[in-house]
Amino acid sequence: MKVYYYNRNYGDFMKVLMKPIEMIAWFTQDGLPTPVRFRMEQPNGSYIVIKVARTIARQEEKLAGNPMITFTCQSIVHGMERLYEIRYELKTCKWYVYKI
Amino acid sequence: MGTKNRIIFHIDVNSAYLSWEAAYRLQHGATLDLRTIPSAVGGDATTRHGIILAKSIPTKPYKIQTGESLYSARLKCPNLTVVPPRYHLYMQCSKALVSLLEEFSPSIQRFSIDEVFLDYSNMDIHWGDPIDAAHRIKDRIKEELGFTVNIGVSSNKLLAKMASDFEKPDRVHTLFPHEIQGKMWPLPVEELFMVGRATTSKLHKKGIFTIGQLAISDPELLTQWLKSHGRLIWQLANGLEDSPIREDYPVKGLGNSATLPFDAEDRETSHRALLSLTETVAMRLRDIRKFAGVLSISIKDRDFQSYSHQRKLEVPTHSTNILYGIACELFDELWQGQPLRHLGVRASQLHRDDLYQLSFFKGDIERQKALDTAVDKIRAQYGCDSVMRSSFLYSGLSPMMGGVIQEEEYPMMSSLL
Known part of the structure; x- marks a missing residue:
């Protein structure tokens, strides 16, 4: 099986999606969230469940005064190793797939 | 504190409602920045709130005025993108702006949702030269909060406010008392704070068209003619204003x-x-x-x-x-x-x-x-x-x-x- 790596440095390969997702996350005692597993609707209406294999980076920002945490994560999706970004919007408690 | 060594910043968000909406949209995955196209924040025409509340800088050639109806704005600029207002977002952005500014000075006055006065007097011990600090503040707001501001730097609130209005966007301007003649006096008199439509037409009738002409007028005559308001605008035209930064403004x-x-x-x-x-x-x-x-x-x-x-x-x-x-x-x-x-x-x-x-x-x-x-x-x-x-x-x-x-x-x- 061929494994494709989408390196972070080649962020252009990732498409901006900003699609809301259903998330199971793990929060530490200090309140640090980490994504664990999420379910995303696909264009054909079916759902795909993705287990977050690795969280590589987390970055906080507050554009427009709206705090968000962006996680760079890695998983096997459809048999391929994929790098993608998910976002957690603190005020609404919503999770999004930002880029994939 | 003597007025001599006061340093006041006036921070003014460039096309506030529109910039905030644009920053929010970019954060939520929009690929198009509203600030780069002719766009406006407008009320809902179906409930008869259809006026322009804010507009982007690329609308300038179309001469769209804030407050005019969406209908006439669309006539002037058929490809205008209009987005609805989101007041909670504006409040949130304004709060984020103030909390960032609070890092630089304890003395801050929120003048309106998109305008803030900051007292930088004696803060150079901590943050260095005022102009440098103003640039740093401006750049941090742009990077962290995603919108641009103009900062006016001067020795009182009025001059700082006039300065922040000079060239937009994303600029720092100074207007210290020795710069009044060169930078403020050539401006049309209606640009002056507290000079509204009614006062403008009165002044025009007497042949006063620039702030400079107002400043060199006889204050006694102005007082007789326009009462206390006459003296006030004469003082403002000469850059005379020394109100303190009000952190807790009494609501009237x-x-x-x-x-x-x-x-x-x-x-x-x-x-x-x-x-x-x-x-x-x-x-x-x-x-x-x-x-x-x-x-x-x-x-x-x-x-x-x-x-x-x-x-x-x-x-x-x-x-x-x-x-x-x-x-x-x-x-x-x-x-x-x-x-x-x-x-x-x-x-x-x-x-x-x-x-x-x-x-x-x-x-x-x-x-x-x-x-x-x-x-x-x-x-x-x-x-x-x-x-x-x-x-x-x-x-x-x-x-x-x-x-x-x-x-x-x-x-x-x-x-x-």
Whole structure:
């Protein structure tokens, strides 16, 4: 099986999606969230469940005064190793797939 | 502190509503930056709030004015992108701006939702040269919050405010007293703070067209002619102003007004609209723990003629029911039967609410107070729409009207605070 790596440095390969997702996350005692597993609707209406294999980076920002945490994560999706970004919007408690 | 070594910054968000919307959209995955195309924030034309609230810089060649109707703006610029307003977002952005600025100085005055004064006097010990610091603040806001600001640097609030208005966007300008002649005096007189439309036309008639011409006029003649306002604008034209940064600005009055989704043609509908506005005004009064001493109402009819009427209350109050009763009396005295598109309710001469005169003739104030307290508590916990008067059912009117706020000191702010 061929494994494709989408390196972070080649962020252009990732498409901006900003699609809301259903998330199971793990929060530490200090309140640090980490994504664990999420379910995303696909264009054909079916759902795909993705287990977050690795969280590589987390970055906080507050554009427009709206705090968000962006996680760079890695998983096997459809048999391929994929790098993608998910976002957690603190005020609404919503999770999004930002880029994939 | 001597005025000599005061350093004041005026931070002004460039096309605030539009920039905030653009930053929010980019954060939520939009690929197009509204600031790079002709775009505007506009009200909803179907509920007759269709005016331009803010516009992007690329609309400049089309000469679209803030406040003009969406219809005429679209005639001038057919490819104009119009987005709806989002007042909670603006409040959130404004708060984020203030909390970032608080890192630089303890002395900050929020002048309006998108304008802040910051006292930088003696702060150079911590942050270095004022101009450098202003650039740093500007760049941090751009990077962290995603919108651009203009910063005016000077030795008083007026000059700082004039300076931030020079060239936009994303700039730092200075206007120190020795620069007034070169930078401020050539400007048209209507650019000066406190010179509005009425004063401008008066000044034009006397041949005063620039701020410089006003500044070299005889202050005595101006005082005789325009009374105290004449002296004030003469002082401002000469850059003379030394008001302190007010961190806690006393609220002098507060009010709400709204354009109705349809013309109110009968007394009952108008009263209901007044009730809706009074609900909001009275709740805000109770929130800041003040009684209204004077209540005024304003109406605007179908032909855009405005009228207003006010009364000093025998017993100051913040009770919704009592204020509503007075608003209705004022309305009945004022209204001539014409269809109305816009109504407003305003409270002023505010008093503390912990002492009040009991009255033999005005019913049981304590009971009203208990009712208002209970309603406020329910609304605070379960939202403003959790409790409403049944007269608003199927009326087409919102039970609490007045989203954007008219207030003297905090233009367009506090109903969201």
